[in-house]
Amino acid sequence: MSVVDEKWEPTVLAFCCHWCTYSGADLAGLNRMNYPANIRVLRVPCSGRVNPQYVLTAFNKGCDGVLVCGCHPGDCHYVSGNYYAKRRMMAFKRLLEYTGLEPERFQVRWISGSEAGKFRDTVVDFCEKVRALGPYTGGAVSLSEGLGAGAELGVGAELGVGAELPQGGDAQ
Amino acid sequence: MKYAYFPGCSANSTGISFTLSADYVGGRIGLELEEIPDWCCCGTSAALVTSADLSLALPARSLALAEQHLPGLDVATPCAGCFASLKGAQHYVRRGTEQRAHVEQLIEMPYAATAEVYSFLEVMAQPEVSEQIASQLTTGLNGLKVASYYGCALVRPADVTQFEDPENPQSMDRLMELAGAEAISWAYKTECCGASHQISEPKGARLLVERIFADAAANGAEAIACACPLCLLNLDLREAEINATRQARGEQPFDIPIYYFTELLGAAMGGSAKQLGIDRHFWPAEALVQRAVSPSPAEPVLDDAGLKPDSADAPAAAPTAAPMAAPMATPEQPAEPAAEAPAAAPAEAAATPATAVAKEVADE
Amino acid sequence: MSRIGVFICHCGSNIAGTVDVARVVEAARSFPNVVVADDNKYTCSDPGQQSIKEAIVEYNLDRIVIASCSPRMHELTFRKMLKDTSINPYMLEIANIREQCSWVHKDIEAGTVKAIDLVKMATAKVDKDTPLFTTTIPINKRALVIGGGIAGMQAALDIADAGYPVTIVEAEPSLGGKMVMLDKTFPTMDCSACICTPKMADVGSHPNITVKTLSEVEQVSGYVGNFEVTIREKAKYVDYATCTGCGLCETKCPTKVASEFDQGLGQRKAIYKPFAQAVPSKPTIDAAHCRKLTSDKCGVCEKLCPTKAINFADEDKLTTETYGAIVVAIGYKLIDWGALYGEYGGGRYSDVISGLQFERLVNASGPTEGHITRPSDGTEPKTVAIIKCVGSRDPEKGRSYCSRACCMYGAKHAHQYLDKVPDGRCYVFYMDVRTPGKGYDEFYMNTQHDGAVYLRGRVSKIFEQGGKLICKGEDTLIGKQVEVAADMVVLETAMVPADAADRLGSMLGVTRDKDLWLSEAHPKLRPVETNSGGIYLAGTCQGPKDIPDSVAQASAAAMKVAILFSKDELESNAMIAGSDASLCNGCGACVNICPYSAITLEEVTRRENSRMVTRQVSRVNPGLCQGCGACTVACKPGAMDLKGFSDEQIMKEVEALCQW
Amino acid sequence: MVQILDLSAATQADLGSVAAIAKSAGVDFDDCYQCGKCSAGCPMAHEMDFLPRQVIRLLQLGQYQEALGAHTPWVCANCMVCSARCPQGVDIAAIMLSLRRAAKRAGLRPEKETDIFDDIFVGNIRRFGKSNEAVLAGMFNLKSGHLMQDVLNAPKMAVRGMIGPKLHSVHDKDAVRQLVDKCLAAEKAKGQAAQSGGEVSPS
Numbered sequence A: 001m002s003v004v005d006e007k008w009e010p011t012v013l014a015f016c017c018h019w020c021t022y023s024g025a026d027l028a029g030l031n032r033m034n035y036p037a038n039i040r041v042l043r044v045p046c047s048g049r050v051n052p053q054y055v056l057t058a059f060n061k062g063c064d065g066v067l068v069c070g071c072h073p074g075d076c077h078y079v080s081g082n083y084y085a086k087r088r089m090m091a092f093k094r095l096l097e098y099t100g101l102e103p104e105r106f107q108v109r110w111i112s113g114s115e116a117g118k119f120r121d122t123v124v125d126f127c128e129k130v131r132a133l134g135p136y137t138g139g140a141v142s143l144s145e146g147l148g149a150g151a152e153l154g155v156g157a158e159l160g161v162g163a164e165l166p167q168g169g170d171a172q
Numbered sequence B: 001m002k003y004a005y006f007p008g009c010s011a012n013s014t015g016i017s018f019t020l021s022a023d024y025v026g027g028r029i030g031l032e033l034e035e036i037p038d039w040c041c042c043g044t045s046a047a048l049v050t051s052a053d054l055s056l057a058l059p060a061r062s063l064a065l066a067e068q069h070l071p072g073l074d075v076a077t078p079c080a081g082c083f084a085s086l087k088g089a090q091h092y093v094r095r096g097t098e099q100r101a102h103v104e105q106l107i108e109m110p111y112a113a114t115a116e117v118y119s120f121l122e123v124m125a126q127p128e129v130s131e132q133i134a135s136q137l138t139t140g141l142n143g144l145k146v147a148s149y150y151g152c153a154l155v156r157p158a159d160v161t162q163f164e165d166p167e168n169p170q171s172m173d174r175l176m177e178l179a180g181a182e183a184i185s186w187a188y189k190t191e192c193c194g195a196s197h198q199i200s201e202p203k204g205a206r207l208l209v210e211r212i213f214a215d216a217a218a219n220g221a222e223a224i225a226c227a228c229p230l231c232l233l234n235l236d237l238r239e240a241e242i243n244a245t246r247q248a249r250g251e252q253p254f255d256i257p258i259y260y261f262t263e264l265l266g267a268a269m270g271g272s273a274k275q276l277g278i279d280r281h282f283w284p285a286e287a288l289v290q291r292a293v294s295p296s297p298a299e300p301v302l303d304d305a306g307l308k309p310d311s312a313d314a315p316a317a318a319p320t321a322a323p324m325a326a327p328m329a330t331p332e333q334p335a336e337p338a339a340e341a342p343a344a345a346p347a348e349a350a351a352t353p354a355t356a357v358a359k360e361v362a363d364e
Numbered sequence C: 001m002s003r004i005g006v007f008i009c010h011c012g013s014n015i016a017g018t019v020d021v022a023r024v025v026e027a028a029r030s031f032p033n034v035v036v037a038d039d040n041k042y043t044c045s046d047p048g049q050q051s052i053k054e055a056i057v058e059y060n061l062d063r064i065v066i067a068s069c070s071p072r073m074h075e076l077t078f079r080k081m082l083k084d085t086s087i088n089p090y091m092l093e094i095a096n097i098r099e100q101c102s103w104v105h106k107d108i109e110a111g112t113v114k115a116i117d118l119v120k121m122a123t124a125k126v127d128k129d130t131p132l133f134t135t136t137i138p139i140n141k142r143a144l145v146i147g148g149g150i151a152g153m154q155a156a157l158d159i160a161d162a163g164y165p166v167t168i169v170e171a172e173p174s175l176g177g178k179m180v181m182l183d184k185t186f187p188t189m190d191c192s193a194c195i196c197t198p199k200m201a202d203v204g205s206h207p208n209i210t211v212k213t214l215s216e217v218e219q220v221s222g223y224v225g226n227f228e229v230t231i232r233e234k235a236k237y238v239d240y241a242t243c244t245g246c247g248l249c250e251t252k253c254p255t256k257v258a259s260e261f262d263q264g265l266g267q268r269k270a271i272y273k274p275f276a277q278a279v280p281s282k283p284t285i286d287a288a289h290c291r292k293l294t295s296d297k298c299g300v301c302e303k304l305c306p307t308k309a310i311n312f313a314d315e316d317k318l319t320t321e322t323y324g325a326i327v328v329a330i331g332y333k334l335i336d337w338g339a340l341y342g343e344y345g346g347g348r349y350s351d352v353i354s355g356l357q358f359e360r361l362v363n364a365s366g367p368t369e370g371h372i373t374r375p376s377d378g379t380e381p382k383t384v385a386i387i388k389c390v391g392s393r394d395p396e397k398g399r400s401y402c403s404r405a406c407c408m409y410g411a412k413h414a415h416q417y418l419d420k421v422p423d424g425r426c427y428v429f430y431m432d433v434r435t436p437g438k439g440y441d442e443f444y445m446n447t448q449h450d451g452a453v454y455l456r457g458r459v460s461k462i463f464e465q466g467g468k469l470i471c472k473g474e475d476t477l478i479g480k481q482v483e484v485a486a487d488m489v490v491l492e493t494a495m496v497p498a499d500a501a502d503r504l505g506s507m508l509g510v511t512r513d514k515d516l517w518l519s520e521a522h523p524k525l526r527p528v529e530t531n532s533g534g535i536y537l538a539g540t541c542q543g544p545k546d547i548p549d550s551v552a553q554a555s556a557a558a559m560k561v562a563i564l565f566s567k568d569e570l571e572s573n574a575m576i577a578g579s580d581a582s583l584c585n586g587c588g589a590c591v592n593i594c595p596y597s598a599i600t601l602e603e604v605t606r607r608e609n610s611r612m613v614t615r616q617v618s619r620v621n622p623g624l625c626q627g628c629g630a631c632t633v634a635c636k637p638g639a640m641d642l643k644g645f646s647d648e649q650i651m652k653e654v655e656a657l658c659q660w
Numbered sequence D: 001m002v003q004i005l006d007l008s009a010a011t012q013a014d015l016g017s018v019a020a021i022a023k024s025a026g027v028d029f030d031d032c033y034q035c036g037k038c039s040a041g042c043p044m045a046h047e048m049d050f051l052p053r054q055v056i057r058l059l060q061l062g063q064y065q066e067a068l069g070a071h072t073p074w075v076c077a078n079c080m081v082c083s084a085r086c087p088q089g090v091d092i093a094a095i096m097l098s099l100r101r102a103a104k105r106a107g108l109r110p111e112k113e114t115d116i117f118d119d120i121f122v123g124n125i126r127r128f129g130k131s132n133e134a135v136l137a138g139m140f141n142l143k144s145g146h147l148m149q150d151v152l153n154a155p156k157m158a159v160r161g162m163i164g165p166k167l168h169s170v171h172d173k174d175a176v177r178q179l180v181d182k183c184l185a186a187e188k189a190k191g192q193a194a195q196s197g198g199e200v201s202p203s
Helices: A021-030 A052-061 A081-098 A116-133 A139-152 A155-159 B016-029 B044-050 B052-069 B080-094 B097-107 B120-125 B127-136 B171-178 B202-218 B229-248 B261-268 B286-293 B309-320 B347-363 C021-029 C046-059 C071-082 C098-102 C108-127 C150-161 C192-205 C248-252 C291-295 C300-304 C355-362 C406-420 C440-450 C501-508 C547-565 C589-593 C630-634 C647-659 D012-025 D052-060 D064-068 D081-085 D092-105 D112-128 D133-144 D153-159 D173-195
Strands: A012-017 A039-044 A065-070 A106-110 B002-005 B032-035 B075-077 B117-119 B145-149 B223-226 B258-260 C004-009 C034-040 C063-068 C092-096 C136-138 C143-146 C166-169 C209-212 C215-223 C226-233 C256-258 C267-269 C317-323 C325-328 C332-334 C352-354 C383-390 C425-430 C453-456 C461-465 C468-475 C480-486 C488-493 C495-497 C535-537 C569-571 C577-579 C599-608 C611-620 C640-642
Touching: A012 A021, A012 A052, A012 A116, A021 A039, A021 A116, A021 C071, A021 C098, A039 A116, A039 C108, A039 C647, A052 A065, A052 A081, A052 C647, A065 A081, A065 A116, A081 A106, A081 C630, A106 A116, B016 B127, B016 B229, B016 B258, B016 B261, B044 B052, B044 B080, B044 D092, B044 D112, B044 D173, B052 B080, B052 B097, B052 D173, B075 B080, B075 B120, B080 B097, B080 B117, B080 B229, B097 D173, B117 B120, B120 B127, B120 B171, B120 B261, B127 B171, B145 B171, B145 B202, B171 B261, B202 B223, B202 B229, B202 C461, B223 B229, B223 B261, B229 B258, B258 B261, B261 B286, C004 C021, C004 C046, C004 C108, C021 C034, C021 C063, C021 C108, C034 C046, C046 C063, C046 C071, C063 C071, C063 C108, C071 C092, C092 C098, C092 C108, C098 C108, C108 C647, C143 C150, C150 C166, C150 C192, C150 C209, C150 C325, C150 C547, C166 C215, C192 C209, C215 C317, C215 C501, C226 C325, C248 C300, C325 C501, C325 C547, C352 C355, C355 C406, C355 C488, C383 C406, C383 C468, C383 C480, C406 C425, C406 C440, C406 C488, C425 C468, C453 C468, C468 C488, C535 C547, C577 C611, C589 C599, C589 C630, C630 C640, D012 D052, D012 D064, D012 D092, D052 D064, D052 D092, D064 D092, D081 D092, D092 D173, D112 D133, D112 D173, D133 D153
Parallel strands: A012 A039, A012 A065, A065 A106, B002 B032, B002 B075, B075 B117, B145 B223, B223 B258, C004 C034, C004 C063, C063 C092, C143 C166, C143 C325, C166 C209, C325 C535, C352 C488, C383 C425, C383 C488, C425 C453
Antiparallel strands: C136 C569, C215 C226, C226 C317, C256 C267, C332 C495, C461 C468, C468 C480, C577 C640, C599 C611
């Protein structure tokens, strides 16, 4: 890791589903909990809406860590979206790790609307780990190279990433 | 139809009649058995209670030898206890690479658990084998009321033995029906005979045997068919003693001879009591089977009797059958002692070598 | 080029306390296409809203960002506000700088930087917003109730009484379901027939209710307010318009068949009414057993019928009608214990019977006219063993759940037996006694006082010996093995979902749980709704329950239908998925992933590369789509997108965060 | 003489040992809801001091020493009816085996005869690679002191060719002997480990 600017602050993006994690985050606010200000929540209707391509873009454009959060398995507001998200994101995570991404930089968590404390703890823990890792410097080149290799292994093909963006893929 | 043969320790001793009768039936239907070279004892429950590793290693050793020397052959064993031990080791190894490595490290031999393990009952219950058996029948059993007794080891645990319904198995019943017997419905098909507890806990274990007889008798059984040498020994050897106790209590004694299912199949094929080892039982068993295979005028013979050279023996022997109201005293010695046994061996002759070795082992 | 206005809220000191609002306003002014940025003390207040409205006019804005509290708080407020302006209500994004920023951070610098980022992301997103429109869906005020048991009848009566037409589809030849088979009902011991058959008659004669017996739902399409339902009415071989229900045919029919209604303990004819009080009170012919229909002999019923109602050429009739709401009330069946419990004889002993068989035995209109006798020899059993939890709470052989009603009907059976056979002995094997309900535990205690002996322990084995059924159990309270030599054994078996549950559930887009019970939308707060709009659950199809609970749920479902029908039309969700036919390759991945069955493949003919091409493309039904977006990720060619959360919008948000 | 079980007296070591039994038997004692179906169908229950269900209850309560001293696992004939019928899928027979091995390692043998019999059986295998029933019976009588048990049956068996002067054995006696010794040594080592502080994983 290169020398880190002392004023460097990690950029952490969290995709949160509207029904569970986003409202859990709101509850954390209502309860005036404290957590690092590095987190930026991007609201999606459902964790099943999160295309792996968004995550890829986030890392490519300079995010240091990405969280995907949804309802607990079985509690999805849209019946089954988080199951698809789980399968998709787990496969995608393996692929990212294959490209050399530290596993701590990309996490998938299930946090309900009542779990404000869990949201806080997750953010605290995640930001801490990303901070410890330092800035993500893999950049676009390393990721696409890695994904190209991953695609040969058939992992990328399954996800529909590694091929031409911007259209995403699926992990059915 | 060829199998790697695991005879089990009882094949040439207490289970001799199983061996004789299975050989006879096997010979008639073209069953080929090749003995696993240098197989050893499966360890049975003694190994299980002593060490889990030992209960895996002993059967795995024999199975590994079969895999090595008799590749491509499935394993067949007459004894239900051996079947359970072998199946247990096979099942364990098939659970995963870790388990396989564990067993291979114990026996210091490769063992991939590729071959299937079958009991003789399963072998004979296969549709094509049953057909073969049917084609060899001569006299049939003429409605002999048989309680098919499966015991524990064939049926439990079901996921390991992969046998039939552990509560109400049917394969032996079907074979008995095939041979012309009436397979009675009863409730003790898969209840325990007490196994080795008949020696180590005799007082408590006798009750198990008595209950089995009682249910068979209550359901009208004339005979019990077994697929395990230990089950048979526990019933056959203890019937007289149990009857004595019952009489002392003023209860009705039983008179139910116990057969290996292969003995009954063999008899239905025209095999003689001597050929099948039926003359070696403790509770007299010849008379009933002879009566059963005698064609009664009312019921026509099941199959073409002309095919069978031995078929003439059975009716000839019928008049000599002992009266059915058997005395409660210990039955007489068989008229024709088996050829392998020393003729008219004195009691001490049998006991001495055993006791001598026993002392030697005990001294170690 | 869009014209964006950004409005930052102080929320008093709630936001301004940790976020330097002025800096955020300043930063916002530098974002692309931002025409105006301003702040407000309380944006949600009337003056706050007014100032935005004025800015929209003044700066000719076509979209706005409001940085304030959570969109879960005021998104709807601000959308409503936009309705009075020139801007489409969906040309709005909210940056959550209160709950997820000012309230959770203490450092002003960090909070301000974050707030700027959040506004940045919202601005990037709003730039790609497009006007969205809701549509209205008409509501057909006719309800379909599937299942004519007590729950279905109750729901139908309530909906019909509210003034709406109802159709009941019942698979059996008569209404009544399981309840009408029962003798008495706990804990009050009302005669089931006395309280159930009047309901059947009410349903049969209600001017708003159409009853279709021997019928099933063949196909369902459409969505809330507009279900197209195809119903198969099976051939009855009797013309109900002319049949008077005189019953002459039934008395003369020569063919006897084991009666389903009597659970195999009695017989019926091949032309039959399942029971005397059946509704409709007219017979049907069992085609599988009728001599005329199987071998073209007999036909005596046809010859005898005074109204010439017999029609051997009758065929199944398919009808398709439109309904606005569907109540599913298909009930339960009892677990097939014989196939699972070899240790209880596996069905070989005719005197080991199920609880429902006992109901028929003890029922005055049953095959024994209410005399409790053994099915095997017709003698009165002097010792009866009742075994509870057969198939329930047994994950190995049956189901893991408690079937809820068995503790009570087990006690009822013990009570009924001891009532009819006063010198009899009754042993009840149980694991726990669960009697939560009004008067329930008192009933159980009374049963013990009646003389029922409760033994805590499961029975290991039942076998026949000497004409008795030996039940081997353990009294776990004393720790001893016990044996009961019974003349008859009653197994209180588990309730399991009806056979049709899985097929119907998938047809209706209603999820099933691990045991195939139909799932309600929320286990506590939405217990009668399903995840499919306009489809409601009543009774045991949703899970085991007793009669009072089934009736309560049925009335609740009926109320939900009445609420729906109280409106003339529904507003659809605007933020739904849409497919671009030019990109769609017709692979159908979206169809498979959609939990609402909202997507279908349709054949279209369109010009592509200057040729006319006919192919399959996906189409989203706006009435069904709930806007989850699962389909968008599944779509390989990228044809599917979600309005309001489009791929482009989300990508722009990500880019804005990192690169602006 | 109803004794009070002091439940809070269960030590960490006891709880650890209970957990080790569960692990070795591949069961979770919390699965057992004490329905008694196992014990209702047990054919040997009449010889037991605790029913199998009660043994599990002792373990659920952390009463390890009491369970270890129970006769039940030694009386169990391993017929597995209990395991086959358990609605919760608890392998009760495996619990009995694990407990019995643990008891043996701890030097307990509540049922002397059963232990002698199985020891002789294994010794027989160790020596011959096969089981010789005459030796087994003879030695059992000697070691158990039941000198006359089944003695009258011996000549009958001889006459029937079931027992004879010739002893069965494998060719490669060393291989089987080493195999047995290896397993017994491992079992003994486990016992010593348990003695010196908490049984970790008996199997």
